Amino acid sequence: MTALDAIDRNILRLLRVDARRSNASLAAEVGLSPSATLRRIKLMEAGGVIRGYTALVETGSTSATIAVIINITLERQTEDHLDRFEAAVRRYPEIQECFLMTGGSDYLLRVEVASAGEFERIHKDILSKLPGVLRIHSSFSIRNVLATRLKRSADRR
Numbered sequence: 835m836t837a838l839d840a841i842d843r844n845i846l847r848l849l850r851v852d853a854r855r856s857n858a859s860l861a862a863e864v865g866l867s868p869s870a871t872l873r874r875i876k877l878m879e880a881g882g883v884i885r886g887y888t889a890l891v892e893t894g895s896t897s898a899t900i901a902v903i904i905n906i907t908l909e910r911q912t913e914d915h916l917d918r919f920e921a922a923v924r925r926y927p928e929i930q931e932c933f934l935m936t937g938g939s940d941y942l943l944r945v946e947v948a949s950a951g952e953f954e955r956i957h958k959d960i961l962s963k964l965p966g967v968l969r970i971h972s973s974f975s976i977r978n979v980l981a982t983r984l985k986r987s988a989d990r991r
Contacts, residue, residue, distance in 0.1 A: 838883065841866065842874055846883070849875075853887045899946040900974055902953055904961065905939035907969040915966045916940075922964050928956050939971065950974075 838846075844864050848855065861871035878884045908915050916934070919941070923932045931944040943961075947953040953972070961970050 838878075842878065842883075845871065845874060846878070849884070899948055900953075901978065902945050902947060903973045903975065904943040904945065905935075905969075905971040905973075906941040906943060906961075906964070906967055907938075907971075908940045908966045909968045910966065911940060918965045919967075926960050928960060939969075 841864050845860065848860055848863055857868050857872050857875075861868040864871060866874070875884065906919075908919060920932070920934075923929050923941075923943070928945055929943050930946060931942075933942045934940070935942050945953070945956055947956065953974075957970070957972070961967070
């Protein structure tokens with residue numbers, strides 16, 4: 835994919851706020867025809883700039899889940915060790931996010947569980963069996979303070 839221009843960046847900004855927004859509305863906002871806007875979106879998807887779409891699910895009274903942040907330290911930081919670890923992580927849908935990090939640990943993972951018992955199973959059956967893991971440090975969240983979406987004025991509390 836070629837470099838992103840100002841219109842592409844604007845499309846991405848708007849999709850981050852509301853990826854379900856209609857193409858016609860998106861086109862009007864960025865000043866292009868709907869077909870030109872859709873063509874740009876398809877190019878960004880094909881080029882890997884847009885990797886997918888997701889639903890942000892409210893946690894709390896309707897879905898009692900606990901976010902667990904996990905710091906992983908590997909035995910080695912060679913390309914082979916990193917590749918094997920990352921390939922293994924991708925096989926487990928329980929792991930919602932995985933970041934390669936700088937600093938004290940090599941990776942930061944996020945999982946959501948309904949109970950400490952469910953996390954114990956994930957720890958025993960998945961995390962402890964990932965290739966090359968030297969150390970696992972887990973922290974349970976108390977509550978989510980900021981989600982990764984912008985609330986529309988009608989949604990603000």
